[in-house]
Amino acid sequence: MMDFLTLIQVLDSTVRLATPLLLACLAGLFSERAGIFDIGLEGKMLMAAFFSAAVAATTGNVWLGLLAGIASSLVLAGLHGLASITFRGNQLISGVAINFLAAGMTVLIAQDWFQQGGRTPSLISGGRFEPITLPFANAVEGVPVLGPIYSELLSGHSILVYLAFLAVPATAWILFGTRFGLRLRAVGENPAAVDTAGVSVVGLRYAAVMICGLLCGIAGAYLATALQAGFVKDMTAGRGFIALAALIFAKWRPWHALGACLLFGLLQAVALRFQNIELGSIVIPVQFMDALPYILTVVILAGFVGKAIPPKAGGEPYVKER
Amino acid sequence: MTAPAIELKGISKAFGPVQANKDISIRVSPGTIHGIIGENGAGKSTLMSILYGFYKADKGEIWIHGKRTEIPDSQAAIAAGIGMVFQHFKLVENFTVLENIILGAEDGGLLKPSLSKARKTLQELAREYELNVDPDARIDEIGVGMQQRVEILKALYRQADILILDEPTGVLTPSEADQLFRILDRLRAEGKTIILITHKLREIMEYTDTVSVMRRGQMTATVKTAETNPEHLAELMVGRKVLLRVDKVPAAPGKPILEIENLNVVDEAGVARVKNLNLTVRAGEIVGIAGVAGNGQSELLEVLGGMREGQGTIRLNGNPLPLSGKGSDARARRASHVAHVPEDRQREGLIMDFHAWENVAFGYHHASEYQSGLLMNNAALRADTEAKMEKFDVRPPDPWLAAKNFSGGNQQKIVVAREIERNPDLLLIGQPTRGVDIGAIEFIHKQIVELRDQGKAVLLVSVELEEILSLSDRVAVMFDGMIMGERPADQTDEKELGLLMAGVAGEAA
Numbered sequence: 001m002m003d004f005l006t007l008i009q010v011l012d013s014t015v016r017l018a019t020p021l022l023l024a025c026l027a028g029l030f031s032e033r034a035g036i037f038d039i040g041l042e043g044k045m046l047m048a049a050f051f052s053a054a055v056a057a058t059t060g061n062v063w064l065g066l067l068a069g070i071a072s073s074l075v076l077a078g079l080h081g082l083a084s085i086t087f088r089g090n091q092l093i094s095g096v097a098i099n100f101l102a103a104g105m106t107v108l109i110a111q112d113w114f115q116q117g118g119r120t121p122s123l124i125s126g127g128r129f130e131p132i133t134l135p136f137a138n139a140v141e142g143v144p145v146l147g148p149i150y151s152e153l154l155s156g157h158s159i160l161v162y163l164a165f166l167a168v169p170a171t172a173w174i175l176f177g178t179r180f181g182l183r184l185r186a187v188g189e190n191p192a193a194v195d196t197a198g199v200s201v202v203g204l205r206y207a208a209v210m211i212c213g214l215l216c217g218i219a220g221a222y223l224a225t226a227l228q229a230g231f232v233k234d235m236t237a238g239r240g241f242i243a244l245a246a247l248i249f250a251k252w253r254p255w256h257a258l259g260a261c262l263l264f265g266l267l268q269a270v271a272l273r274f275q276n277i278e279l280g281s282i283v284i285p286v287q288f289m290d291a292l293p294y295i296l297t298v299v300i301l302a303g304f305v306g307k308a309i310p311p312k313a314g315g316e317p318y319v320k321e322r
Numbered sequence: 323m324t325a326p327a328i329e330l331k332g333i334s335k336a337f338g339p340v341q342a343n344k345d346i347s348i349r350v351s352p353g354t355i356h357g358i359i360g361e362n363g364a365g366k367s368t369l370m371s372i373l374y375g376f377y378k379a380d381k382g383e384i385w386i387h388g389k390r391t392e393i394p395d396s397q398a399a400i401a402a403g404i405g406m407v408f409q410h411f412k413l414v415e416n417f418t419v420l421e422n423i424i425l426g427a428e429d430g431g432l433l434k435p436s437l438s439k440a441r442k443t444l445q446e447l448a449r450e451y452e453l454n455v456d457p458d459a460r461i462d463e464i465g466v467g468m469q470q471r472v473e474i475l476k477a478l479y480r481q482a483d484i485l486i487l488d489e490p491t492g493v494l495t496p497s498e499a500d501q502l503f504r505i506l507d508r509l510r511a512e513g514k515t516i517i518l519i520t521h522k523l524r525e526i527m528e529y530t531d532t533v534s535v536m537r538r539g540q541m542t543a544t545v546k547t548a549e550t551n552p553e554h555l556a557e558l559m560v561g562r563k564v565l566l567r568v569d570k571v572p573a574a575p576g577k578p579i580l581e582i583e584n585l586n587v588v589d590e591a592g593v594a595r596v597k598n599l600n601l602t603v604r605a606g607e608i609v610g611i612a613g614v615a616g617n618g619q620s621e622l623l624e625v626l627g628g629m630r631e632g633q634g635t636i637r638l639n640g641n642p643l644p645l646s647g648k649g650s651d652a653r654a655r656r657a658s659h660v661a662h663v664p665e666d667r668q669r670e671g672l673i674m675d676f677h678a679w680e681n682v683a684f685g686y687h688h689a690s691e692y693q694s695g696l697l698m699n700n701a702a703l704r705a706d707t708e709a710k711m712e713k714f715d716v717r718p719p720d721p722w723l724a725a726k727n728f729s730g731g732n733q734q735k736i737v738v739a740r741e742i743e744r745n746p747d748l749l750l751i752g753q754p755t756r757g758v759d760i761g762a763i764e765f766i767h768k769q770i771v772e773l774r775d776q777g778k779a780v781l782l783v784s785v786e787l788e789e790i791l792s793l794s795d796r797v798a799v800m801f802d803g804m805i806m807g808e809r810p811a812d813q814t815d816e817k818e819l820g821l822l823m824a825g826v827a828g829e830a831a
Contacts, residue, residue, distance in 0.1 A: 179428040179436070186414045186425050193412040196374075197426025197476075198397030312415070320376055 004145070008152045010269050015157065016227060017272075018265025019164045020045065020219045020236075024243035025250070025257045026171050027215035033175065033252055034208030035188035035313040039095035040080055041216055042240025043102035048073040048220025050106035053120040053231035054113060056127040062225050065127065069224070070217030076102065077213025085205045088317030099240075107233050120224075120231040129158035129226040158226040160218060165258075167215070172254040184208055188311035191318040201318050216240075238294070245297045248308045263300075267293035325388025327352040327484055327515035328373070333382035335368055342368040344539045346382070350484075350532075355506060355516045357526040357547070360536030361559055361759035362730050366519045367409075369536070370486050374406045375399040386484070400427075402484075405477020409489040411469050413461045419472050420444070420457040423479050440479065447478050451508050467498035474505065485509065486517045491525060495614050496787060496820045503529050521760070523552040523566070524788070535559055560761045570771045573795035576605035578640075579779035580626075580748050585634035585645075587621045587803075595621040596632065597803040603748065608770065608780040610794030610811065612787060612819050618803035619783045620665055623752050626781070627662035628655035629670075639747060656685055661741035663734075665752030665783065671737040672725040679707040679721035682740050710739040715765060731762030738766055742773055749773055752783045767793055787816050801825040 024041045031038040048069035056065025076098050083094035107118035114120055137155035140147045175181035183204055187194045191201045223239075224231045242264050249263075250256035271289040278284075326349040335343040342365045350356045360366050372379045375393040384391050386402045393399050399406070413422050420440055428436040441457055448454050455464070455471050464472075470490060477485055487506075491499040506516055506529065518530060526533050527547060534544040535558040543558050556564040580603040587596035596618045603609045611619050624630035631646040638658055644650040655662070664670035672681050683692060683703050692703050704721045711719040714735045716728070725733060734754065741749065751770065755763040770793065774780055784790050790797055791811055799806045799822035806822040 177433055179431050179433060182421060182425060182428070182433055186417065189414045189416060190412065193414050193422070193425065196376075196396050196406065196408065196412040198395065198400045199426045 008148045010273050012153050013269040014265045017268045018261045019161045020223050020239050021243050021246060021264055022164045022261040023215050023219035024240055025246045025261050026167050027212040028244055028247045029252055029257060030208045031212035032314055033188045033311055034184050034205050035311055036084055036205055036209055037091045037315045038212055039092060040098035041243055042236050043099035044073040044076045044216035045220040045240050046102040046106055046236045047076055048217040049224035049235055050231045052221035053224035056123055056225050057121045060126045062127055062129055065225050066221045069221035070214055073217030074213040077209050081206050081209040085202055091315050118233045123229045128229055129160055131156040131158055160222040160226050168254050168258045188313055191313050245301055251308050264293060267296055324352060326350055327387060329385040331383040333379045335372060335379050341539050346541045348534055350515060352515050353513050354531040355510055355518055355529055357530035357533040358519045359526050359533060364536040365539040366536050367488060400480050403482050404484045405482030406486045407473040411473055413469060415462040418458050418460055419455050422472055423476050427480050447475060451505060466493045484515045488519045496816060523555055527552055537561055556760055564760055565764055568767045568792045573607045575607040578602045579605050581637040583635040585632055587625055587632040595803050599805060603779040603781050605779055606774055606777045607795045608774050608782055608793055610782045610790040610797045611800055612790045612797055613800035614823055615785050617800045619800050623750055623783055626750050628652035659747040661744055661746035661749045663737050663741050663751040667734055667737050672733060674726035675724055677722050677724060678736055679704045681725050681736055682707040710743055714739040730757040731759045734758050742769055748779045750781050787819060799823055
């Protein structure tokens with residue numbers, strides 16, 4: 001049986017694993033709400049993961065690493081913007097290209113710089129985001145139930161985890177409480193309405209794509225400098241796509257995105273924690289547990305989402321009609 | 323004399339080889355309703371898009387209230403006091419009315435203060451111009467008439483004093499159109515200048531002070547409305563004399579061709595679209611179905627044309643036609659001499675990327691004269707297309723041109739030629755002249771009347787009341803899937819039909 005402490009530990013690991021999903025999901029939310037589909041979340045995260053780890057390993061400063069990660073992700077975001085906004089190309093193809101580009105370039109550059117088989121050196125203290133211990137976390141550890149919840153579950157995460165969770169209300173506020181959010185949502189639904197109202201469609205869409213790049217950059221840096229200690233090949237492991245699945249599951253709404261990402265994070269945490277599960281004579285192999293999040297993604301998306309209506313102008317380059 | 327509200331001097335604009343506007347000059351006096359009339363493709367919309375900053379003119383000057391003004395984008399147009407109500411509304415459907423109104427004209431970074439200020443302003447505007455809308459309703463929950471008001475309010479909220487309306491009545495019922503013109507009158511009384519773009523002569527004659535006529539990218543005349551008449555305007559538009567009435571002798575109805583008994587149609591969403599409908603169309607008569615779009619006329623046509631299943635009884639020349647399963651498809655219908663000109667020619671009547679000659683074959687591609695062993699006899703088909711194009715005056719008469727490269731009127735002529743030339747017993751024809759210019763309307767109407775005079779039955783569905791009244795011998799009005807009443811066309815008028823269309827029962831009307 002699973003005891004209380006195990007439960008807390010699984011939930012704790014859920015929070016850690018949900019963080020990159022959440023950041024990427026919100027990144028996709030900004031982009032897609034503005035009408036730019038982005039299947040390149042994965043590539044941007046991967047690129048950011050590599051550059052943050054590489055710079056952090058070289059300089060020993062994790063903050064410089066974070067900046068480098070964000071910068072590299074922004075470059076790819078700009079590329080996606082150029083292809084899909086300025087040149088009105090196919091957004092899916094541009095996204096696929098970015099994923100390929102990131103998968104290949106990260107390993108290539110890593111090998112060239114570090115000669116460790118396409119990985120960066122392991123990050124030591126200073127090159128990683130360390131856990132933050134919330135006030136009184138140690139003092140209340142002994143309190144039954146609430147103690148472990150506070151000291152294990154809520155305390156002891158890196159700053160990026162807290163940042164990711166704060167990004168949820170921030171996103172909701174920006175989208176639904178500000179002028180920028182109103183215009184952003186409008187440009188994803190009917191860019192002609194924005195254009196005739198005298199607002200630049202191109203400007204708004206670039207802004208959205210850049211915010212997407214920023215958040216993907218943070219997500220990637222988190223993977224390499226907080227969740228793990230360094231970059232390894234393909235370390236995003238499909239998280240960009242799970243984030244997209246979560247985005248659809250959440251129907252492009254910030255608070256729902258939080259719920260969806262926590263659910264997918266929980267699935268990953270369970271898979272990590274319980275490897276071979278023995279049910280009487282049958283042993284459920286670890287591979288099945290590892291595949292579980294992906295299987296459930298398919299099941300959930302196929303059966304439980306209901307009708308998810310994407311932003312109406314999503315995927316369509318804006319051309320003024322005659 | 324005050325300066326004109328708008329003065330355009332020598333505006334020219336070309337799209338590639340097409341000269342959309344050629345050296346256009348126009349003066350619009352403040353506080354008037356100025357009509358701009360012309361056929362599709364005459365360049366009206368291009369000219370207004372230049373005025374609203376959507377396109378940049380290649381040549382020419384824009385003067386607003388006596389001041390030379392550059393309008394490089396919509397923002398500049400708004401700043402110059404110009405508001406535009408497009409034919410296809412530019413609204414965000416899942417936003418509220420209020421959100422749509424402030425979009426782009428917010429007062430600061432935060433929404434709340436902008437929204438509450440707009441709410442107040444909206445109440446004032448509603449009082450001033452009788453423009454009542456629920457500010458918290460979502461756009462996709464209100465009707466097109468209301469949506470149009472939102473567009474007008476959007477312009478007024480931006481303090482426009484020049485309002486351009488592009489084909490504003492295309493989507494409105496007669497009573498909604500009347501309301502719109504009452505609002506426009508009110509706006510004119512308050513000193514606003516209004517430009518009304520339309521192809522409807524009646525609206526020009528009834529509501530405008532001055533009218534400019536455009537033809538093939540040029541401004542052919544600007545006259546005082548009081549000093550002209552519809553025939554003269556039509557001639558200026560088309561470049562030749564046009565018959566505005568449909569010229570026909572009284573019908574001589576014969577035996578019933580189409581008999582519909584207790585027809586019911588339920589759509590994909592489970593909504594009843596046609597309810598217990600009974601209707602007979604006789605040989606040698608045109609029966610027109612009037613009604614606001616969406617009251618079951620489309621579904622009725624689709625069932626009859628074999629594009630949709632239904633329940634009930636339909637007889638053609640006394641023989642029952644299957645309404646579901648085998649023998650109820652479009653091919654079977656055509657085999658039993660039912661021809662169908664669908665309502666939406668670009669989606670259901672033609673394949674826009676295919677050549678004209680291929681489009682002429684569709685639906686009849688099994689015909690023996692188009693076959694040559696296992697292959698299609700394309701040469702015969704092209705020769706046939708050329709013959710049809712000549713007979714129907716399709717321009718340009720080129721079988722190799724893709725359907726999308728013909729004008730709306732010529733596209734429709736291709737469809738009508740394909741269907742009528744098969745000599746059907748029954749012609750189903752939906753919105754025969756939607757988006758079709760006056761010259762082509764005259765021609766298509768003549769073809770329909772000729773078919774009738776040969777003793778064929780015609781079932782016409784149109785949202786244009788004028789067309790229903792002038793073309794039909796008998797009018798049936800559909801509302802909510804039912805026939806609200808039938809009238810001989812020469813014993814009714816727009817007012818009576820308008821009431822029936824709104825669902826007011828026959829006796830009360």
